[in-house]
Amino acid sequence: MLEADLLIITGGLGPTADDLTRQAAAEALGQPLVEDAGALRQIEQSFASRTRRMPAINRVQALRPQGAVILPNPHGTAPGLYVPPGAHACDIVCLPGPPREMQPMFEAEVVPRLRCPLDHIVRTRLIHTHGLGESAVASRLNELMERSRTPLVGTTASRTVVTCRIRYEGPASGLHGSTPDELVAATEGEVRQRLEPYIFGTGQCTLASAVLELLRAQQRTLAVVESCTGGLLGAMITEIPRASDVFSGGWITYSNEAKRGHIGVPAELFSTGGPGAVSEECAVAMARGGLDRAGTTDCLSITGIAGPGGGASSKPVGTVWIAHASRNGETVASGVRRLQFPGDRTSIREWSALTALGMLRLSLIGRDDLPLLGEVR
Amino acid sequence: MLEADLLIITGGLGPTADDLTRQAAAEALGQPLVEDAGALRQIEQSFASRTRRMPAINRVQALRPQGAVILPNPHGTAPGLYVPPGAHACDIVCLPGPPREMQPMFEAEVVPRLRCPLDHIVRTRLIHTHGLGESAVASRLNELMERSRTPLVGTTASRTVVTCRIRYEGPASGLHGSTPDELVAATEGEVRQRLEPYIFGTGQCTLASAVLELLRAQQRTLAVVESCTGGLLGAMITEIPRASDVFSGGWITYSNEAKRGHIGVPAELFSTGGPGAVSEECAVAMARGGLDRAGTTDCLSITGIAGPGGGASSKPVGTVWIAHASRNGETVASGVRRLQFPGDRTSIREWSALTALGMLRLSLIGRDDLPLLGEVR
Numbered sequence: 181m182l183e184a185d186l187l188i189i190t191g192g193l194g195p196t197a198d199d200l201t202r203q204a205a206a207e208a209l210g211q212p213l214v215e216d217a218g219a220l221r222q223i224e225q226s227f228a229s230r231t232r233r234m235p236a237i238n239r240v241q242a243l244r245p246q247g248a249v250i251l252p253n254p255h256g257t258a259p260g261l262y263v264p265p266g267a268h269a270c271d272i273v274c275l276p277g278p279p280r281e282m283q284p285m286f287e288a289e290v291v292p293r294l295r296c297p298l299d300h301i302v303r304t305r306l307i308h309t310h311g312l313g314e315s316a317v318a319s320r321l322n323e324l325m326e327r328s329r330t331p332l333v334g335t336t337a338s339r340t341v342v343t344c345r346i347r348y349e350g351p352a353s354g355l356h357g358s359t360p361d362e363l364v365a366a367t368e369g370e371v372r373q374r375l376e377p378y379i380f381g382t383g384q385c386t387l388a389s390a391v392l393e394l395l396r397a398q399q400r401t402l403a404v405v406e407s408c409t410g411g412l413l414g415a416m417i418t419e420i421p422r423a424s425d426v427f428s429g430g431w432i433t434y435s436n437e438a439k440r441g442h443i444g445v446p447a448e449l450f451s452t453g454g455p456g457a458v459s460e461e462c463a464v465a466m467a468r469g470g471l472d473r474a475g476t477t478d479c480l481s482i483t484g485i486a487g488p489g490g491g492a493s494s495k496p497v498g499t500v501w502i503a504h505a506s507r508n509g510e511t512v513a514s515g516v517r518r519l520q521f522p523g524d525r526t527s528i529r530e531w532s533a534l535t536a537l538g539m540l541r542l543s544l545i546g547r548d549d550l551p552l553l554g555e556v557r
Numbered sequence: 558m559l560e561a562d563l564l565i566i567t568g569g570l571g572p573t574a575d576d577l578t579r580q581a582a583a584e585a586l587g588q589p590l591v592e593d594a595g596a597l598r599q600i601e602q603s604f605a606s607r608t609r610r611m612p613a614i615n616r617v618q619a620l621r622p623q624g625a626v627i628l629p630n631p632h633g634t635a636p637g638l639y640v641p642p643g644a645h646a647c648d649i650v651c652l653p654g655p656p657r658e659m660q661p662m663f664e665a666e667v668v669p670r671l672r673c674p675l676d677h678i679v680r681t682r683l684i685h686t687h688g689l690g691e692s693a694v695a696s697r698l699n700e701l702m703e704r705s706r707t708p709l710v711g712t713t714a715s716r717t718v719v720t721c722r723i724r725y726e727g728p729a730s731g732l733h734g735s736t737p738d739e740l741v742a743a744t745e746g747e748v749r750q751r752l753e754p755y756i757f758g759t760g761q762c763t764l765a766s767a768v769l770e771l772l773r774a775q776q777r778t779l780a781v782v783e784s785c786t787g788g789l790l791g792a793m794i795t796e797i798p799r800a801s802d803v804f805s806g807g808w809i810t811y812s813n814e815a816k817r818g819h820i821g822v823p824a825e826l827f828s829t830g831g832p833g834a835v836s837e838e839c840a841v842a843m844a845r846g847g848l849d850r851a852g853t854t855d856c857l858s859i860t861g862i863a864g865p866g867g868g869a870s871s872k873p874v875g876t877v878w879i880a881h882a883s884r885n886g887e888t889v890a891s892g893v894r895r896l897q898f899p900g901d902r903t904s905i906r907e908w909s910a911l912t913a914l915g916m917l918r919l920s921l922i923g924r925d926d927l928p929l930l931g932e933v934r
Contacts, residue, residue: 196695197702198711230875230897231933235692255900278715280904315612318573325574334575338655404788404809410795411781411788414809418787421865421902429815432781432791434806438851442806442819474815488798498607520607523632525798527657556608 185270185295191277193258195238201274202261206245209263209272213243219250219259226257251289256281260289271295303331303348303360307371309378310341310387310538311552317342320374324367330355331367339527340534340553341387344371377547380538387537388416394544395426395478402540403474404430405443405466406533407457407483408500413533428474433466443469456495458483460516463501467514471505479505480536484519486528498522500532502539515543519554562647562672568654570635572615578651579638583622586640586649590620596627596636603634628666633658637666648672680708680725680737684748686755687718687764687915688929694719697751701744707732708744716904717911717930718764721748754924757915764914765793771921772803772855779917780851781807782820782843783910784834784860785877790910805851810843820846833872835860837893840878844891848882856882857913861896863905875899877909879916892920896931 192201206213220242227234241258244250251260256276263272273290275282309317314337318325321344324333331348346367348360355363372379380390395402404413411432417423431442436457439445445465448454455461466481484500491497503516517539521531535552542550551557569578583590597619604611618635621627628637633653640649650667652659686694691714695702698721701710708725723744725737732740749756757767772779781790788809794800808819813834816822822842825831832838843858861877868874880893894916898908912929919927928934 194712194714195692196712197704198709200704226899230899230931235690235696237692237695255904280900313612315572315614318614319612327574327577332575335571335573337571406788406791408795409792410800410804411783411791411807411809412795414783414788414811415786415792415906418785418789418809418811418863419903419906423787424811427787427811429809429811429819430788431808431819432788432795432806434791434795434801434804438806442808442850473819486795522603522607523657526796527632529792529796554607 187270187272188290189272189274190282191275193241193260193274193276195235195241195257199240202240202243202245205248205261205263205272205274209245209247209266209268211245211247214246215239215242216244216250216259217242219244222252222259223257226253251275251285253281253285255284260285262289262293299352300350301348301352301360303364305346305364305368306383307344307346307368307375307379308341308381308385308387309344309375310380310534310541311378311550312342312375313337313553314342317344317375317378321371322374324370324374331363333367333371339530340538344375346371377542377545377550380541386416386420387534387541389420391537391541391544392417392420392423392426394541398544400426400478400544401476402427403470403476403479404536405470405479405481406430406432407434407439407466407481408486409482409529409533409536410434412529413480413482413536416533416537428476430470430474430479439466443473445469458485458495458499458501460501460503460518463503463516464505464514467503467505467516468512471507471512477507478540480540481505482532482536484521484528484532486525486532488525496520498528500528500535502532502536504536504539504543506543515539515548517552518556519552520556521554564647564649565667566649566651567659568652570618570637570651570653572612572618572634576617579617579620579622582625582638582640582649582651586622586624586643586645588622588624591623592616592619593621593627593636594619596621599629599636600634603630628652628662630658630662632661637662639666639670676729677727678725678729678737680741682723682741682745683760684721684723684745684752684756685718685758685762685764686721686752687757687911687918688755688927689719689752690714690930691719694721694752694755698748699751701747701751708740710744710748716907717915721752723748754919754922754927757918763793763797764911764918766797768914768918768921769794769797769800769803771918775921777803777855777921778853779804780847780853780856781913782847782856782858783807783809784811784816784843784858785863786859786906786910786913787811789906790857790859790913793910793914805853807847807851807856816843820850822846835862835872835876835878837878837880837895840880840893841882841891844880844882844893845889848884848889854884855917857917858882859909859913861898861905861909863902863909865902873897875905877905877912879909879913881913881916881920883920892916892925894929895933896929897933898931 249262258276261274433439471479487497498521500519505514626639635653638651810816848856864874875898877896882891
């Protein structure tokens, strides 16, 4: 009846009465549920590591259809299930729903079990850019994106990052005398020629991890002063392990009083007729004030209007100023950009934090001259 | 051939050569692609609002299969498509892939077009809790979760928040003399009895928005001092519109030097033999130092080991101290909790920020006595 080679089910492996994947799988397979001693031990240990006793209700998570194999879950209590093909034609895999549990289990337990035709392989390579819009990236890639090409070249846009995906699918021996890896590398070379200097990394690299690497390599240190992003830039930076090597911390100066009191933005900027909190002057004062107090070599500041309220005709929602102050020996310099971002509060805040990282990156590679997506010049 | 009443396709509506949903839909429908003048105008305006000119490549986004209706996209350039049932039996909807564009379009354009049997309706109600694990919530709900019950009661866990979902599916006239709304309300009453005081809100409410509401109602103000979360708590708070009413800002004290310099944590805490940065003493000094400098009524601090490095046998990865300092008139008080969180760096940071909000919430409702999920007592 089933025509698929592989059936993946996610979710429904929790301990509560509405978690029915185990029961449904057993029923569909015509097998009884049996308790797996190893799985039970693992679940008990998972609670013990958090100094808790396993509630009785979680015992159900150690059940598996007879003939199924338990897939260990190092990130939660719900083990996965693998049912090798039997009377049914296909592999069946049941994975927990939460992404942070599901993804590692997929990598560790499912990928090695995939039965691919040995002669047909897929190779992908992700090349991440920041600063250009998706249309601009596509214009530069031009004929590389033709659908008849091998390897295929595609683009995806997520927030301000445009990723170029190179994908080879074909014989394991390659084509035209080149191996798959050689074909992908040759295409990557062409992509790089067209998109440098906007490329910040490949694969798992994020804009934050790329910037931290540059700072580390140049023995520089960073602080942040955030208004409309309210900590989001700091959160993106500290999401990366070992951020503490180069990141000292910063200030969330959400109110004008905090801008004045914590980092010394002059009070007259906020008085009637002054430029206000969302201005070039305020952004620069925030970055310089932060640099001064943190004692780092670099400081980024962000001030803007994330909405939905607070916009005006001269400063509509999405208006953001980002400044970068840097110290080289005795000299302190600063750069500042005005940006106009689309979308809702969440988007404007994410674009702001990512664009601050992109601005710092351009400075660290000596390309302060390049405009950034969303910039108003 | 198709047995579905509705086909929803997401993604592939971008401007580049690998965005093929429009072409594929036209081909499947046997219709030519035509340019929609209204859609073209909207796309041009979307760029104009960001002070950019529409790149030529984006013109393709104004194409639609003949007979299809354009669905406007207020959050991006890609309009959606709606194809009413014709020779094919089902409604076809094409939506853009990015969630922030897709979700509002689904709400505004797809939901009103759903053709449901008039006599069969679904009513759902989400009730969010913080502080209990999913197993503990399920134990309290007990027989309410039986699968034969109407309305159904289920639970989902996302990070530290456990949501109880009440779902009525049945005749629009209700059952046993009660309307669907009455049945849902009666079940909600039972759920509330069993889960109060852990319930912080319903529907779209988040832990951050609930805490901001409590602060606003009690005319209190908040500052934060973050170490291992690096700004994530501030980011969660400022994600909520009008956070500025009650949130003044704070400090990202990632390095020990920042803890000492910016908010006056005593240097001796960090010296050899001292309790160190991840300790009750440091968490309390951070919260009190922040309260003092911010001049707010409340201050939350977080210090912990998010990993993957930095753990020790006495302070394993996942060890987090959270403190809350509060001012009532002349009196300053502080509470502090030790937590042990599971999972990777991302999880530990998210759990930490959410648990800080949950701790503040318990204090604001006068239930400081209740333990929190992950707490070590």
